[in-house]
Amino acid sequence: MASSLIADIKQRVIGIVREQFNLELDDFSSEIPPRTELGDLAFPVAFELAKRLKAATGEKKNPRELAAKLAAGLSHIPGVAKVEIAGAGYLNIFFDRTQMFSQLVNQFSTTGHRPPTTDKIIVEHTSINPNKAAHIGHVRNSVLGDTVVRILKATGDNVETHNYIDNTGVQVADVVVGFMHLENKSLADIQALAEREVTSRADSFDYYCWDLYARVGQWYEEDKTRLAIRAQTLHEIEAGNNATSEIGEFISSKIVDCHLDTMARLDISYELLARESEILHLHFWAHAFEKLKASGVIVFETEGRNKGCWVMRAEERVGDGESGRAGEESEHDADKIIVRSNGTVTYTGKDIAYHLWKLGKLGLDFYYHPLRKDHRGNDVWITTGDDAAASANRPPFGNGTAFLNVIDVGQSYPQANVKKAVMLLAATEEEKSKVSRSAHLAYEKVTLSADAAKELGVESDGAVSMSGRKGLGVKADDLIDRLEANALKEVQARHTDISEEEQKNIAHKIAVAALRYFLLKYTRTSIIAFDFKEAMSFDGETGPYIQYSAVRANNIFRKLGRPPNDVQGDLASATAEQINGFFAGESGNDLWSLVYFAARLEDVARLSADAFEPTHVAKYAFQLAKQFNLFYHHHHILSETDDTRKMLLLLVADVARRTLEQSLALLGIETPERM
RNA sequence: GCGCCCGUAGCUCAGUUGGAUAGAGCGUUUGACUACGAAUCAAAAGGUCGCACGUUCGAGUCGUGCCGGGCGCACCA
Numbered sequence: 001m002a003s004s005l006i007a008d009i010k011q012r013v014i015g016i017v018r019e020q021f022n023l024e025l026d027d028f029s030s031e032i033p034p035r036t037e038l039g040d041l042a043f044p045v046a047f048e049l050a051k052r053l054k055a056a057t058g059e060k061k062n063p064r065e066l067a068a069k070l071a072a073g074l075s076h077i078p079g080v081a082k083v084e085i086a087g088a089g090y091l092n093i094f095f096d097r098t099q100m101f102s103q104l105v106n107q108f109s110t111t112g113h114r115p116p117t118t119d120k121i122i123v124e125h126t127s128i129n130p131n132k133a134a135h136i137g138h139v140r141n142s143v144l145g146d147t148v149v150r151i152l153k154a155t156g157d158n159v160e161t162h163n164y165i166d167n168t169g170v171q172v173a174d175v176v177v178g179f180m181h182l183e184n185k186s187l188a189d190i191q192a193l194a195e196r197e198v199t200s201r202a203d204s205f206d207y208y209c210w211d212l213y214a215r216v217g218q219w220y221e222e223d224k225t226r227l228a229i230r231a232q233t234l235h236e237i238e239a240g241n242n243a244t245s246e247i248g249e250f251i252s253s254k255i256v257d258c259h260l261d262t263m264a265r266l267d268i269s270y271e272l273l274a275r276e277s278e279i280l281h282l283h284f285w286a287h288a289f290e291k292l293k294a295s296g297v298i299v300f301e302t303e304g305r306n307k308g309c310w311v312m313r314a315e316e317r318v319g320d321g322e323s324g325r326a327g328e329e330s331e332h333d334a335d336k337i338i339v340r341s342n343g344t345v346t347y348t349g350k351d352i353a354y355h356l357w358k359l360g361k362l363g364l365d366f367y368y369h370p371l372r373k374d375h376r377g378n379d380v381w382i383t384t385g386d387d388a389a390a391s392a393n394r395p396p397f398g399n400g401t402a403f404l405n406v407i408d409v410g411q412s413y414p415q416a417n418v419k420k421a422v423m424l425l426a427a428t429e430e431e432k433s434k435v436s437r438s439a440h441l442a443y444e445k446v447t448l449s450a451d452a453a454k455e456l457g458v459e460s461d462g463a464v465s466m467s468g469r470k471g472l473g474v475k476a477d478d479l480i481d482r483l484e485a486n487a488l489k490e491v492q493a494r495h496t497d498i499s500e501e502e503q504k505n506i507a508h509k510i511a512v513a514a515l516r517y518f519l520l521k522y523t524r525t526s527i528i529a530f531d532f533k534e535a536m537s538f539d540g541e542t543g544p545y546i547q548y549s550a551v552r553a554n555n556i557f558r559k560l561g562r563p564p565n566d567v568q569g570d571l572a573s574a575t576a577e578q579i580n581g582f583f584a585g586e587s588g589n590d591l592w593s594l595v596y597f598a599a600r601l602e603d604v605a606r607l608s609a610d611a612f613e614p615t616h617v618a619k620y621a622f623q624l625a626k627q628f629n630l631f632y633h634h635h636h637i638l639s640e641t642d643d644t645r646k647m648l649l650l651l652v653a654d655v656a657r658r659t660l661e662q663s664l665a666l667l668g669i670e671t672p673e674r675m
Numbered sequence: 676g677c678g679c680c681c682g683u684a685g686c687u688c689a690g691u692u693g694g695a696u697a698g699a700g701c702g703u704u705u706g707a708c709u710a711c712g713a714a715u716c717a718a719a720a721g722g723u724c725g726c727a728c729g730u731u732c733g734a735g736u737c738g739u740g741c742c743g744g745g746c747g748c749a750c751c752a
Contacts, residue, residue, distance in 0.1 A: 340750040
């Protein structure tokens with residue numbers, strides 16, 4: 001919230017340096033001092049200045065003396081209470097606590113905004129192969145994507161959320177093979193299986209397919225010639241309009257339903273499900289091919305290893321130049337084949353076509369119809385290749401200015417090629433700069449700790465990769481069930497006076513908090529070794545811990561008998577001297593550090609949005625919760641006898657409470673009324 | 676061979692564009708509840724930030740070279 005103030009101070013410093021030292025300073029860094037006593041903002045600018053002066057005049061200057069000269073010129077800035085020199089030459093700024101606090105009390109959105117824009121960023125996440133139940137690794141993708149969407153929206157972006165459905169891929173084919181060749185089931189049999197009433201999670205259709213998929217993998221292992229059946233099945237699914245593709249269509253649609261149900265439990269939804277079958281049948285590739293050829297992004301090789309292929313060439317060709325051994329090709333070639341010599345297109349080619357559509361550059365569109373309502377009551381749309389089934393009044397999907405793809409880090413190479421091709425096709429510099437915001441939001445996988453693997457029946461020394469092929473993994477619904485059951489036990493032990501329905505509702509929110517925070521507390525590039533004990537914990541650095549501190553804050557107001565927004569109006573009854581006194585001294589420093597930390601949500605949200613890294617918000621929320629708990633223990637508000645002090649303590653609690661709830665909301669975590 | 680990621684406390688991990696005394700959770704030890712509900716808090720112990728040079732007033736952060744681990748580099752998706 002202090003960003004304009006920071007910019008103001010920087011301009012002043014640059015002016016002083018220009019006047020007194022005849023030097024033109026560029027932008028310089030600011031930081032937050034390690035302790036509240038040192039101020040709210042620090043500029044190490046005197047160190048830089050000393051270096052510049054030495055370079056200009058050859059004379060060595062003491063940074064501390066330089067800082068003093070700068071400080072002298074920084075008096076009387078509105079919002080700044082004090083400027084000090086500290087350490088070896090830090091210029092430390094103390095904000096006007098009374099003014100900032102008053103602003104914060106009356107400010108309701110603290111996440112900040114970008115300037116209004118018509119730009120639209122299309123975020124694709126989840127994109128699970130629709131052939132079996134979702135596991136914890138898939139959930140990492142969905143939670144990351146969903147949280148990035150929340151943070152981007154909160155900081156002012158227009159976002160459209162897609163979930164890509166690879167309904168014509170090998171993984172679907174494998175389950176089709178399982179039903180047709182291992183179980184000799186007809187479409188009607190499979191439909192009966194999928195739609196029967198089940199009482200146990202283990203009997204649900206996506207769990208059934210989970211096991212079947214593993215059995216098919218085993219079946220191929222026993223006799224490799226059976227892989228020919230897979231190839232044939234895949235071919236029929238891709239072609240469409242046959243008995244096999246109908247089975248594939250049914251299975252994948254049913255599993256997509258299961259996935260949507262699973263994700264809804266974590267408060268995750270989508271605006272559009274884009275299916276691969278449409279990309280195939282509506283001939284997206286043929287259009288993209290013409291554009292790529294016409295623009296020279298891909299070229300036809302008439303000689304060499306890639307003879308007969310259309311390739312996208314790497315910028316720097318291996319073996320070029322005089323010093324290199326020209327003609328002798330390296331073992332690996334950086335050029336990417338887009339169309340094979342037999343005329344078929346590679347996955348990267350299809351993905352380029354899809355991404356040209358995302359940016360409105362393909363000249364073709366899907367047909368759409370609403371698939372179902374999500375848990376919030378909004379329509380979830382899905383693509384269709386059948387214009388007769390299309391809905392006329394659909395939202396304006398696609399035509400984004402940039403895309404963001406949440407896909408595991410293993411896909412970095414093809415993703416880089418997709419972005420490269422799309423950038424090469426951008427027409428203007430302006431468009432290029434907008435498209436360049438596109439990114440592959442790469443994240444590392446979730447593996448199983450040795451303990452978790454053991455619990456699932458696999459002995460190992462260290463972490464073990466999950467494997468759908470082997471049927472090894474922690475299913476999302478199982479984990480959520482366990483979290484909810486554990487949370488319910490805790491809630492029941494604490495709250496016997498509320499209905500079972502309400503208890504379950506609270507337990508659900510706690511379970512979601514635990515799981516989402518567990519997946520967000522790690523940076524994207526860190527491999528998560530999944531451990532049941534850690535993931536199921538409600539203590540320490542966990543979602544429920546943060547919820548608990550927000551609930552504590554709420555409890556103060558409930559006990560008080562007044563809602564927070566009522567208390568906010570009381571601030572006017574305090575004089576500036578009273579508020580100054582409140583924030584003075586050692587105790588005042590502690591109170592101020594909580595308030596000042598709460599004021600930083602906007603900066604953190606922005607940092608998180610720019611880096612597409614939700615963990616910054618997660619870590620911030622936890623630190624804020626910790627600080628609030630500290631405050632909670634130091635100050636027993638309701639027994640405070642000084643009315644003004646009590647009122648100000650309530651307002652501090654309210655600022656923390658609001659910021660905690662907003663931070664949690666950015667993480668997709670709700671704050672229960674009680675817990 | 677080339678490219679990317681990781682290496683920080685016993686374990687799991689944070690650490691803005693280089694900044695002040697390297698942090699947190701778990702675990703261990705020891706304390707604090709007839710309550711704004713202890714799903715909490717306080718305290719202690721625990722570090723050659725993989726190694727070595729270099730750049731800098733200043734390096735966990737930047738550069739180079741090693742060591743160790745993971746993943747890519749298909750006319751697979």
